[in-house]
Structure formats: C-alpha cells, structure tokens
Amino acid sequence: MKKSQTILLALFGTLTIIACKNEQRKTSDTQIENSDASQKEIPVETEIKTIFQKTLTLQNISFNVKNTGEGSISELSIQPKGLEIDNQEIITELDGQVVNAEIEDLNSDGFPEILIYTVSAGSGAYGNVIAYSVNNGKSISQISFPAFSEGDEASVGYMGHDEFAIVETSLVRRFPIYKAGDSNNAPTGGTRQIQYKLIDGEASRVFVIDKTSTY
Template sequence: MNLSLKIALGSLLIICLINCKHEIKKVDQEDVIEPIKQELPEVAGNYVSDYYQNRNEGYDWIAISVKNIGENTIGISVRSRADKKKPTCTLDTKANKVNDSLFTSAVNGLTVMFTFHKDTLNISTERPEQADGLQYYCSGGGNFIGNYARIDGDLDQTQIDRTIFSRTLELQGIGFLVSSTTIEFGKELQITPYGLEVDNNPITHIIEGTVINAEIEDLNSDGFPELLVYLSSDGSGSYGDVIGYSVNNGKSISAIYFPPVSENDELKKGYMGHDEFSVIETTLAQRFPIYKEGDTNANPTGGIRQIEYQLVDGEASRKFVIKNSTDFPEKN
C-alpha cells in the first residue's frame, strides 16, 4: 500500500471517529432522564392505630404524636384511650434523625426505630425479639410496636389520655416516675420515687406552664441521684424554671432550691425567657438569648448567656449556686 493511500485511509478513519463521537454525545444529551424527585415524608403530625376509626364503638386505640423540636430531633408522645379505663400505653421520648425517613430513640435500654413513609409510621425495635422490653410503658402485657396512619387535625379530646408528659428515670438503684396531667384548674406534676428505704410516697405540684424535660444525675457525687424537672411557662416568653429533688442517703428525698434569673440584677439584663436547661457532667447549665433594647421577642440580637450551677448543701436543704456565667456573641 502506497503512502498516499495510507494517508487517505487514516484521514477517513479520523473523520469517522470524530463523527461517531459527536453522534454519541448528541444521543447522550437527548436521552438524559431527569432524576425522579422523591417526596420526603413530613414526619410531624398525629398517627393512630387501626381501631381509632372505630372508637365510638368502644374499641381501644393508641396514638403517636410527633413534633419537630430541633433540626435533627423530634418529640414522640405515645397516648391512648383513657375515657373508659386506664391508659393502655403512655410514653414521652426524643428521637434523633438517622436519615429523612428513619429516627431512633433509646427507650428502657432498647433502640426503638420510627420509620416514616407517606402518611404512615412504623414503630419497631432494632431487633424483633426486644419488643417485649417496651411492655413497661403499657398495661396488660402490650406494647406500641406496629403501624400507624396519619390523620388530619387533632386527636379525639373526649377520649385521649390527659397525660401531657411521662418519663421514668433511674440511677444508682433509685428511680422516679415523672408525669404531668391536665386537670380542671390547670396542670399537675406528680413525682413518684421508688427504691428508697423509707419514703416512696408521690409528691404533687400544681404548676403553671409545661414540663419540657426531666433528667437524673448524681450532681454532688455522694452516691445518690438528683432529679431535675424543667418547666417552661405558656405564652411567647417561655420562661424557664426547675423543680429539683435530692436523695438523702438513699432513704428519702428533699426539694432543691433553684434561684430565678429575675432575682439576679446582673444576669437578668437582657433576659426575656426562652430558657434551655441541661446537665453537663455534675453541673446544671441554663442557656437563654440576650435581648437588646428594641429587639422583638422573636428576634434577639445580643447573643447567648450560659449560667452554670453547682449543687451545694444549704442550711435547711440543698440548693443551686452560680458557678460561672458566660455571654457568647451573636453568630453572624
């Protein structure tokens, strides 16, 4: 084959490759399939068991109320029918986001899984054989594992359990059942200890506002726990308060005094509520936004103030005293 023919064949091959490449590229662009946008479930709402639809015929039912309480956290309230007998199941817990459809919570030492689909919720334990561990929160050997359907609007207020908050906390062999209910003239908080040597009688408080959380910890490192119940006032201010009890040598409990911010001339500057409380090791921390003059209730601009409290022995009972206070600047 002479040189001219080789050059001609080579040129033809190059032209064919270029045309094929352009053609393939053209086909690829024309045949691109737009990805299907998956409709992610909106998890907040009320979900009910099958028999809810037959409640007027006397059937028992369970409802799961889900609220958004953080970017990656939801609040779960398990309630049931309570107009004809004692509630079937009662539980309050927080669940953390695993992905857009799955949230998990630690309940009684078990990992409980809340899986959301469009208009449905499935509740299960991480391992099926662990389901019986949730019987503690239900009567008659039952539990709240299963499937629930979303409903529009509120639950049937004539039948539902009036318990607003319910949690059981235990440490060092001593525990507390903390619950609040709606009563005729307000709200009632009941604290029932167990495991004490002398006095396990329940303690009742008539409260203003709502119980938002409860924690247990040995704050003074004496081998016995303290119980802290966090309250938030109703209304836009959401002013916080703490009801605390300390165990006395494993025999009884006594109240802990918590000093209100409003009684401290320095710390109350810029204070307008919206408190958050949490135990950090053996310290109680209180955080709230700082308001500058002219700020609206919904838009504080002064940063965040954190107060840390230490539990000490007082003359009559234990009390919280301020350990330190820090103001953090507003995030840009």
C-alpha cells in the first residue's frame, strides 16, 4: 500500500513539473511574439502638402520657389542657383500662402529680381509681396515692400483681395475698393491700381509708389 502511494506521489510530482514547464514555455512564446510584433511596427510618416511650386530662371540665375503646409500657417522656401558666392536656401514662415511668383530685371542692372505674391488666411485675403534682388550676380538681398499706413490715400477703401503682376519693369497691384456698408464679397467702389518702382534705398532696395489710378 505504501509502495503504491509512493508511486502515485512520484507520478503526480512529475506531471506537475511538466505542466509548469509547458506554462513557462507558453509565456515565453507569447513574450517573443509580442516582441516581434513591436519590432514590426512601422511609424507612419506625415506627408507635407505642397501648396505652390515654381522654378523661374533669368540671366542664368534661377530660383526654385516652394510653399508647403496646411491651415493658416505655411512654409516658404527659396532655393537660388547660379549665384557666384551664396546659394543658400531661404526658409521663412508665412501667415497664409503663395499664389504666384515672377522674375524680372526690374532695375535694368543685368541681374534679376524674384517676386513672390502671397495672400493671408481668412476671407480678406490680404496680399503681400516677398521679393529678393540679385547683388551683382553674387548673392541676394530682400526688397522692402511697403505696407499701407493709416491715412494713406492709396489705402482708402482697401479690404484685401489683391492681385499682383509685373508689367514691363514695374510691379502693379490691383484691388477692389469698398464703400461704407459694403459686404466683403460685394465691393461697389471700383478698382484701384497702384504702380510700384524699384529704387535703391539707404539700407536695401525698396518698392515705392510711382502712380495710382482708380477706375
């Protein structure tokens, strides 16, 4: 009787040890599977939306203009090529986005100017010009574009919706004129056109108003 009990106890102990080893093996296999699954996870790359891209070339100097982003804030990059000294990329943040870009030798010095037209976010779509001038073929400097000041005759009735274009060697700006009580989408005051000339300022080249007309 004692011998039978001893055999049963030994058999029970053996089965217990085998069951524990099987459980440990299952736990280990699960850990390996989870580790493999973790290693196989690939991060999702966020694609940056290109709003505007254009390459402009004049007088053997080119500019690649690229505007990327979403929402009200975007990024503008300008990559010059063909300059003798400094072809460093220019990157700046915009409150809005680029709508067009043009190139022309506005001051007839044998080297181009690059003009980039932007509009702000929102219903007003207020326009701005970001411009650079080539310095004797070696580098570029930013051109100052004047903002409207309170009381400027040219700004009377202005509420955005600008259009810009190079006409011969001048920068032309057009926008609708709003009268008191006009809604944003229904101006009744006609159109104002402002013509800017590029001149050498004290610190840099600047755009100045040359002519203003209303029709």
